[in-house]
Amino acid sequence: MVAQILAVTIFVAMFVLIVIDKIERQYITLGCGVITLVVVFGLCMHSVTAITDTLNIHSIFTRTFWYTGGAAEESSSGINWATIIFVAGMMVMVEGMARVGFFRWLCMRIAKLVHYKTMAIFMTFMIMSAVLSMFIDSITVILFLAAVTVELSQLLKFNPVPMILSEIFCANLGGSATMCGDPPNIIIGTSLGYSFADFITNTGLIALVALVAVLVYFYFVFHSELSASNGENVDISSLPDPKEAIKDKKGFAISCIIFATAVVLLITHAMTGLTVAFIGLFIALVTIITAPKHIHEIVSKVDYKTLLFFIGLFVVVGGLEQTGILEIAANFIGKISGGNAMLMVAIIIWLSAFASAFVDNIPFAATMIPIIKALAATEGVSLSTLAWALSMGTDIGGSATPIGASANVVGTSVAAKAGHPIGWGLYCKKVVPATILVLVISTVGIFVRYF
Numbered sequence: 446m447v448a449q450i451l452a453v454t455i456f457v458a459m460f461v462l463i464v465i466d467k468i469e470r471q472y473i474t475l476g477c478g479v480i481t482l483v484v485v486f487g488l489c490m491h492s493v494t495a496i497t498d499t500l501n502i503h504s505i506f507t508r509t510f511w512y513t514g515g516a517a518e519e520s521s522s523g524i525n526w527a528t529i530i531f532v533a534g535m536m537v538m539v540e541g542m543a544r545v546g547f548f549r550w551l552c553m554r555i556a557k558l559v560h561y562k563t564m565a566i567f568m569t570f571m572i573m574s575a576v577l578s579m580f581i582d583s584i585t586v587i588l589f590l591a592a593v594t595v596e597l598s599q600l601l602k603f604n605p606v607p608m609i610l611s612e613i614f615c616a617n618l619g620g621s622a623t624m625c626g627d628p629p630n631i632i633i634g635t636s637l638g639y640s641f642a643d644f645i646t647n648t649g650l651i652a653l654v655a656l657v658a659v660l661v662y663f664y665f666v667f668h669s670e671l672s673a674s675n676g677e678n679v680d681i682s683s684l685p686d687p688k689e690a691i692k693d694k695k696g697f698a699i700s701c702i703i704f705a706t707a708v709v710l711l712i713t714h715a716m717t718g719l720t721v722a723f724i725g726l727f728i729a730l731v732t733i734i735t736a737p738k739h740i741h742e743i744v745s746k747v748d749y750k751t752l753l754f755f756i757g758l759f760v761v762v763g764g765l766e767q768t769g770i771l772e773i774a775a776n777f778i779g780k781i782s783g784g785n786a787m788l789m790v791a792i793i794i795w796l797s798a799f800a801s802a803f804v805d806n807i808p809f810a811a812t813m814i815p816i817i818k819a820l821a822a823t824e825g826v827s828l829s830t831l832a833w834a835l836s837m838g839t840d841i842g843g844s845a846t847p848i849g850a851s852a853n854v855v856g857t858s859v860a861a862k863a864g865h866p867i868g869w870g871l872y873c874k875k876v877v878p879a880t881i882l883v884l885v886i887s888t889v890g891i892f893v894r895y896f
Contacts, residue, residue, distance in 0.1 A: 452485050471750045474758045478758075482496055485767075499763035525636055527722040529756060530726055535725060536748055537729035537744070545693045546691045546693075548593075555573060567608055571659075574615040579625075591609050591612060591613075591855070595865075606867055607667035611663045614663075617841065618841065621841060622645060624644040626840075632811050633810060633836055637818070637832055642715055645712075655841075659882070659883065707724065710728075765815075775816045775819030778820060790888070793831060796838070814835070844876060846873060
């Protein structure tokens with residue numbers, strides 16, 4: 446009982462400190478993780494097994510961690526090293542692509558293809574945001590997309606805020622479509638053994654339908670504001686050539702090949718048996734080997750803070766799992782739903798969405814995975830159905846507020862630095878209805894398809 450109380454206290458304290466945002470979040474999760482290992486597992490439980498199971502280092506040295514032979518991947522409780530290695534590998538690839546100017550070139554090229562018409566840029570950038578976020582971390586997508594949007598707004602004389610808000614939402618929506626799109630999906634996929642194809646054929650279809658609805662919604666919301674400036678009076682010849690964004694032509698070509706290789710490996714990994722950990726490590730090594738003169742530049746820009754945040758988070762959630770708290774939570778949700786599978790799915794989607802609107806969706810997703818596993822075991826509900834509900838709830842719910850997802854924080858920060866601050870009132874007024882719209886589509890879609 447004491448161990449359970451301490452585990453919950455540490456978990457709640459971690460969440461509160463993350464929300465307050467006075468201390469860098471990686472220090473918060475690592476500190477809480479150390480306390481969990483020492484106090485909860487060591488002093489209260491006197492369990493070396495709980496410590497080793499939560500650290501989960503032994504899993505890295507097993508064959509199935511790197512190659513499953515076509516079987517589903519499964520992760521033990523505790524630190525999900527497959528997620529850590531995969532995210533790190535993709536970060537290295539993205540930094541390699543950024544170094545050669547890939548993202549800025551892509552944005553400027555698309556703007557030129559639509560003849561710099563404001564509404565055309567608005568619609569195509571939303572689609573591009575969603576598509577890129579299916580394969581690349583949404584934070585990176587928004588960082589470059591928002592920066593180019595601000596640059597174009599200065600050249601074409603339009604307000605960049607509507608575009609940035611729409612791009613943020615579409616980035617989170619696109620991320621929900623694939624296993625590698627959003628961190629919650631990476632955690633769900635590696636923890637429950639789902640492949641890229643599993644996500645694209647389930648959450649991907651829901652995201653596609655939702656994207657069409659979102660494009661229509663944002664078009665009507667921002668049409669009058671953006672159509673006032675449609676690039677008619679701009680001298681296109683005076684605008685920068687997209688080719689100027691390419692800093693290294695050879696490196697650019699190599700980066701495109703590496704990116705295409707990563708996409709192919711992810712799409713086929715269920716058939717090849719290569720795990721996402723192997724793919725992440727392989728892509729990172731290829732990126733580094735093909736740019737030997739820029740190794741330090743690429744590696745130094747990797748977001749190590751996020752990786753450390755993940756590690757500490759998994760330890761704290763492991764504390765809840767080892768002490769039985771997550772099983773209690775699962776039983777509570779099962780009791781509220783009365784064993785009704787549809788009500789259970791609705792609770793998971795909307796509870797996940799509401800929570801993710803105010804707290805980081807990554808720790809929430811990591812916390813909920815053992816809960817839905819317990820629900821599936823005790824209530825007889827399909828685990829995959831609960832997983833898709835959790836994925837859509839956490840990914841889309843995070844869009845609702847400026848702090849719900851990391852991409853939101855990055856996008857609004859870029860706008861503020863350019864002299865276009867986005868307050869809570871404006872953000873929520875435009876984005877919350879879109880969030881509710883997609884959540885309704887997700888709920889109905891899951892009900893229709895799986896029940």
